[in-house]
Amino acid sequence: MLRAAPHVVFKRVGDELVLLDYHQGLYYGLDPIGSRMWDLVVEGRDVEAIVTTLIREYETTEATLRHDVAELVDELMTLGLLESE
Amino acid sequence: MPAPFDGPADCDVAVGEVPPPHDAITIDSDDETGIRVSRDAVRRDRVTFVYADGTRFLVEDRGRRITTSWTSTPEDMATYLLGPILAFVLRSRGTLALHASAVAIEDRAIVITAAGTGGKSTTAAALVRRGASMLTDDVAAIEWRDDAAFVRAGYPRLRVWSDSARALYGSEDALPLITPSWSKRYIDTREHFVATTTRIATIAILAGRARQTSIREILGHEAAMALLARSSVPHLLGPHERVAELEEITRLVSHVRVLEVIAKDDLEDTATLAARLLEASAIR
Numbered sequence: 268m269l270r271a272a273p274h275v276v277f278k279r280v281g282d283e284l285v286l287l288d289y290h291q292g293l294y295y296g297l298d299p300i301g302s303r304m305w306d307l308v309v310e311g312r313d314v315e316a317i318v319t320t321l322i323r324e325y326e327t328t329e330a331t332l333r334h335d336v337a338e339l340v341d342e343l344m345t346l347g348l349l350e351s352e
Numbered sequence: 353m354p355a356p357f358d359g360p361a362d363c364d365v366a367v368g369e370v371p372p373p374h375d376a377i378t379i380d381s382d383d384e385t386g387i388r389v390s391r392d393a394v395r396r397d398r399v400t401f402v403y404a405d406g407t408r409f410l411v412e413d414r415g416r417r418i419t420t421s422w423t424s425t426p427e428d429m430a431t432y433l434l435g436p437i438l439a440f441v442l443r444s445r446g447t448l449a450l451h452a453s454a455v456a457i458e459d460r461a462i463v464i465t466a467a468g469t470g471g472k473s474t475t476a477a478a479l480v481r482r483g484a485s486m487l488t489d490d491v492a493a494i495e496w497r498d499d500a501a502f503v504r505a506g507y508p509r510l511r512v513w514s515d516s517a518r519a520l521y522g523s524e525d526a527l528p529l530i531t532p533s534w535s536k537r538y539i540d541t542r543e544h545f546v547a548t549t550t551r552i553a554t555i556a557i558l559a560g561r562a563r564q565t566s567i568r569e570i571l572g573h574e575a576a577m578a579l580l581a582r583s584s585v586p587h588l589l590g591p592h593e594r595v596a597e598l599e600e601i602t603r604l605v606s607h608v609r610v611l612e613v614i615a616k617d618d619l620e621d622t623a624t625l626a627a628r629l630l631e632a633s634a635i636r
Contacts, residue, residue: 276595278602283572285580287598289591294580294598296573 268352269340271309275348286348295348300325304339308349314340363441365418365433370408373400380587389588399440405533407432415441427531434507439491439584443593448600449584452492453510454503454550455484461503461550462633463492465582466558471615471622474516475558477539478626481520486510486541487550491584494552494604501552501607508545509538519619554609554633557582561617565625567632568612575610576601609633 271277274290284302286295297305303324307317318332325332343349376390379399386404401409406423409432418437422429442449452465453476462479466472473489480486488506495502514524517537521527527537557570557578570578579601580586589597611632615625 274591276598278576278598280576280602280605281572285573285576285598285602287594289594292586292589292594294577296577298573302573 370410414444448494450492453489454487455479460553463555470558478622485546505547508542565616566614575605
């Protein structure tokens with residue numbers, strides 16, 4: 268299970284998010300689809316459930332979504348913004 | 353300060369000995385500028401600033417009391433005091449301050465921010481020459497009233513580099529130096545100054561220069577990230593202050609128009625840039 272790292276705070280601006288890693292003093296921006304993915308991750312959904320949800324909301328293929336979700340999760344884990352429980 | 357105040361002073365500045373910090377935690381140390389900022393490890397409300405030219409400040413109790421000493425000139429000391437020191441005081445009191453200038457057109461403000469020497473004061477000066485009133489230079493403190501964002505008035509000076517002085521006034525000697533030891537000059541804007549906290553219409557971010565001026569509205573995380581990069585003294589903030597800053601900036605971009613400005617690479621054309629900014633801000 269994934270969750271937001273404890274040193275990460277996030278704020279919504281419209282349908283987008285800004286993330287703050289306050290240990291590093293660094294900010295990150297997420298576009299609308301990235302923000303939606305983040306919301307689903309912090310709600311406790313696993314990658315499979317996120318893909319199932321997003322396929323109903325966006326006009327794209329399952330393969331593209333699966334790739335994009337995996338890539339974003341990977342990047343957010345590398346940056347220390349997400350962690351495994 | 354010419355601004356009328358109706359309450360007691362909340363910042364007492366005294367000239368006196370600033371002892372070297374001991375048992376201090378370094379907050380910032382910049383070899384390039386030679387500035388060292390440290391917090392007393394025991395009395396954590398005491399923060400000491402030591403500049404390369406020997407100017408020192410001890411800021412206590414979130415700026416209720418500031419003690420300063422210097423070995424250069426009082427003008428150098430005052431430049432630090434009115435810039436980074438008061439910005440630090442504002443921020444340690446939880447007030448968002450942008451590294452920005454601001455002017456007013458009637459009862460609405462345009463806040464102009466830029467990266468480094470991006471020309472915010474020069475643009476503000478051009479707007480003042482087109483009839484705008486001067487509000488603040490360098491430090492723009494943001495205040496909320498009934499869910500609307502306002503910018504506080506600062507003091508009636510704009511500081512510009514020599515090339516801007518030449519572009520605006522034909523000769524750098526048209527403007528006096530701020531201090532004998534620095535090539536930056538100032539424009540006395542007392543005649544055009546309004547000491548009134550003013551509602552913000554637009555925040556213009558000078559993001560770069562190109563062959564032609566272009567202005568576009570930016571929204572959402574792009575606007576928030578651009579302003580987060582242009583807050584005052586962010587490197588001196590602790591984790592809690594960072595969280596508060598994120599809250600304030602996201603609120604700000606939800607309430608005011610944010611414009612990204614790429615200015616024509618020609619200081620002589622600052623008057624045109626000022627006119628375009630007025631037009632884009634929907635203020636005549």
